[in-house]
Amino acid sequence: MTYFEGKVVIVTGSSTGIGRATAELFAKRGAKVTITGRSAESLEITRQLCEKAAGGNADKVLSIIGDVTKEEDTKRIIAETINKFGQLDVLVNNAGAATKPGLQDSHYSQPLEVFDYVMNLNARSLIALDQEAIPHLKKTKGNIVNVSSILGFRAYPSMAYYCMAKAANDQLNRILAIDLAKEGIRVNNINPGPVRTEFLNRNGEPEAARDWVEDNIIKPNCPMARSATSEEMATVIAFLANNDEARFVTGQMLVADGGMSISSPPLPTNAS
Template identity: 45%
Template sequence: MPRFSGKVALVTGSSNGIGRATAILLAREGAKVTITGRNAQRLEETKQEILRSGVPEDHVLSIIADLATESGQIELMNSTVDIFGRLDILVNNAGAAITDLEGHIGVGTNVSVFDKTMRINLRSVVTLTQKAKEHLIKTKGEIVNVSSIAGGQHAQPELIYYAMSKSALDQYTRSAAIDLIQHGVRVNSVSPGDIRTGIYETMGMNKESVENIYKFMESRKECCPIGTIAQPVDVANIIVFLADRKLSSYIIGQSIVADGGSSLVMEVQAHDWMELLKH
């Protein structure tokens, strides 16, 4: 029997990237899955890919919704529970890296970017989790948040508000985990590095420029020690691991970093020390 047979999962931001890959894996492993996003075409592509893998059509609920709105969240939660009867897994994946239209970065970034970023990257997670709480307590369910290494200790002036939102999300994960484990609900997160998700394209870059960025990063040890940029499924596998209580039951309030070693490398460590000592 598939390991998520009888389970119901809601995956936000599942019209592409990590969310899509996660929804596909959960559905293939037996879960009934609610997929959601704002782009109808991309969401339909996700649904069709799930169905092509042999998943019954009545195991997939597709809802076009704006997660940043109260009405969108209510529709998501109510429809999932009304149609599937329960909720076992909530994957808070939806997020955005929003740039300043006038090109400002750092402390000069327009505060409107702060408001938009926090609304989708943090506030929507908080409010959707509140709506899911009663249902997850009933099933002793799981929450997996998708954060980023951008929320770590190193500075991110180019996307200052994005980094702030992910730092706050990490703290929310820790605090929510301790609050909810008393009710049998586990909360954890994954913090990816660079992944081929299409995030750069949504920021306005063309595909050729994005590919040049990836090639550069893959060629530099200080950017990506493993030498390759990951695919969405690489992160989805970790999310599904965290959603599987049999495999990860004792992990509470943690964030698994998946970045190919990027956050561990300082510039000097990326080079051959013995070679440097010769000069």
């Protein structure tokens, strides 16, 4: 599958998880890929994977250390991509986190500085990147794919600020889709459910927390009885970004959660 041959794709938050798998998949399918994140060590692993996926062609991968919450970095990510590749076809807004580093949640009782951090990373950064990218996407009739969450429409008190940020993400998606349709630009969200990544660990949870969550929360409540892999999310993102396969899809929140958001809570064991 080489639809993306000659296309240029930016994937933010591509140091690990969904971002890394997405960047690697786009490289495998022929795209020139800009990867970006805050960890030089982790981003280097992604760069090597993308280069291998691109058949060993290092010229098809651009690696940029940057923080999408800083406007100077969002401008630089777009500018350096255009300077190297000459165009932009797809922007994947993937960078995000549920809370501020070192904390385990973003409960509404957390200080407002945590709210600011979560909103800046998960919502404000999208606007900053989109503003820089849209003039270039107009030229290629490209598209934007945002990585949101089912928590954008489900309430989870311990992640209140994150839920709010993802709800804002979903609403921005609808607004941009309407506004940019006349320019030939599609805008869509993928709303993952549980995905087996380093997400919990980055938010202060110990390594064993992933296994506990999988066994005690995911399996009993998800119809497919498991978390997704990052690679599974990457294939959905690639579908939404494909102007042939998804050419009439815009403004959508494509839920990829194994049925978790439509599942009722398990009945008590003593239910008749």
